[in-house]
Amino acid sequence: MTLTAAANRRTASDRIVFDEIGKHYVRAGDQLQVLDRCSFTVEPGEFVSVIGPSGCGKTTLLNMAAGFTAPDDGSVRVGDDVVTRPHPSRGVVFQQYAIFPWLTVARNIEFGLTLRANRRPRGERKDVVRRYLELMGLEPFASAYPKELSGGMRQRVAIARAYATDPQVLLMDEPFAALDAQTRERMQELLHETQLTERRTVLFITHSVEEAIFLSNRVVVLSARPTGVREVVDIGIPAPRSPETRLSPRFVDLRRRLEGLLRSASTDEAGARR
Amino acid sequence: MLSAGRVLFTEQDLLFDVRVSMTRVCIGVAVGSLLALPVGFLLAWYPTLRAMAEPLVNFFRALPPIALVPLVIVYFGIGEDARISILVYASFFAAVIVLFEGISSIDPLLVRATRVLGANPWEVFIRTVVPASVPHLFTAVRVALGVSWATVVAAELVAAQRGLGAAIQDAATFYRIPDMYVGIAMIGATALLMDLVLKLIQSRLTTWQEKTR
C-alpha cells in the first residue's frame, strides 16, 4: 500500500473516544474508585499523550482501549466500534519489551503478518519488514536474537512489530520508561519522525512532561483519584520537531505549565487522603 | 579394579548390559515424557484442572517407583513390559511436574503481545506457548533421565537377566566387590554421557535463550 492510500484510509474510523469512563477495583474488601466520568478523544492521525499522578489509572485507561480490561461505566470506542477485546487494528507497545526471544529481529517484526487475522503473502511481508528495519535503524540486527540487543533496540523492535500490521491506532504505555535519558531522547526523536511519515492515531502514556510535549499534538492531564480529565493542553509546536525544540521558549513555557498542573493534581491527591 | 574392569568388558560383555539398561531408560523416558507433554500443557493452561490434579500428581510422584515393583509384577509379570512400565511411571511424574511449573511460568506479557497482534487461541498456543516451553521440555527430559537411571538399576536388581543392575547383582552374589564398583561407575558414566548429549542438543536448539552466567 502506498503512503497516500494509507493516509486516505485514516478517516473518522480511527478516532478513539473515552466516554464517561468509570472503573473501580476491590482490594482487601475496600472499594477503590479509580476512574470517574473520565472523557477525552484522540482524533484520527493525532498523537495524544496522557500524563497524571502515579497510580491514577493511566494504564487502566490504555488497557481498556486495548481490550484487556472492561470499564464499569461508560465505554471506549474506536471508530464506530465499542472496544470489547484485543484486535490487531489496535497495536500495543508495552513498557517491558514484550518481544519474542526465540525469534530474530526480522521475524519478530514479521510475526503479526504471519497470523491468520492479517496474513500477507511472503513477498509483501519481506517488504514490510525491510521498510521497518530501515525506519528503526535495525538493518544490521535483522538476524540477531533479542538477547543480543540493548534495551533501546529491543523497544524499537517492539514498535516496528506494532506498526507492521498497519493498525489504525497505536497504544503505548510508557514505552521508554526503562531506558536511560540519552537513549530515551533518541527514541523520542525516532518515534516523532516515524509518526510524521506514518501518521497513526496514537495514545501515548508517560510520566515525563518533556516527552509528552515533544511528541504530542495534545496532552491530557489527569486528576488524582477518582480520576477525571483535569485539563487538555494543545501543544501547537509545528513539526518537524528537533532536539533544539526542547529549548524553545514555547516548549519551556508548556513544560512549566504542565508540571504545575501535574503537581497540583498530585497535591489534591495527598489532600484527599488526609 | 582395572583388571576386574577388563574381564567384565571382555568376558561378561558389560557393554551389552550398558546397552540393555540404556535402551530401557530411553524407552521409558521417551514414552513418559511424551505422555507428560499434553498433561503438562493442560495443567498449566487450566488453573482449575491444575488445582484438582496437583495433589494427585504429588501423591503419585512421592511413591518410590521401586515400591511398585511387586505390584507391577502382579499385573505385568517379570518381563520387559514390567520394567519399562516402571520407568514410564517414574519419567512421567518427574517430567509432568517440571513441565507444568515451567509452562505456567511463561511470561503472560508475551501471550498478551501475541493476542494484540491478532492471534487466535490456537495461534497463541502454537506460536508462543510451545516455543516458550522448549527449554522446559529439555529440563523435564533431563530430570526424567536422572530419575529413570536411579529406577532402572533398582528394577533390574529385582527381576532381570541383563542390564547394569543385573550385572551388579551378579557380582554381589559371587562377592566380586571390584566388579560391583565397575558396574556402579558405568551407571554414573552412562547417565553423565546422556545428559551431556542432551545438553548439547538443547544449547543448539535454544541459542536464543538468555543465560545468566
Ligand SMILES: Nc1ncnc2c1ncn2[C@@H]1O[C@H](COP(=O)(O)OP(=O)(O)OP(=O)(O)O)[C@@H](O)[C@H]1O
Ligand atoms: N487488578 C487490580 N486490582 C486492584 N487494584 C488495581 C488493579 N489494577 C490497578 N489497580 C489500582 O488502580 C489504580 C490505577 O492503576 P493503574 O495501573 O492504571 O495506574 P497508573 O496511572 O498506570 O499508575 P503508574 O503511574 O504507576 O503507572 C492503582 O491505585 C492500582 O493500585
Ligand SMILES: [Mg+2]
Ligand atoms: Mg501504569
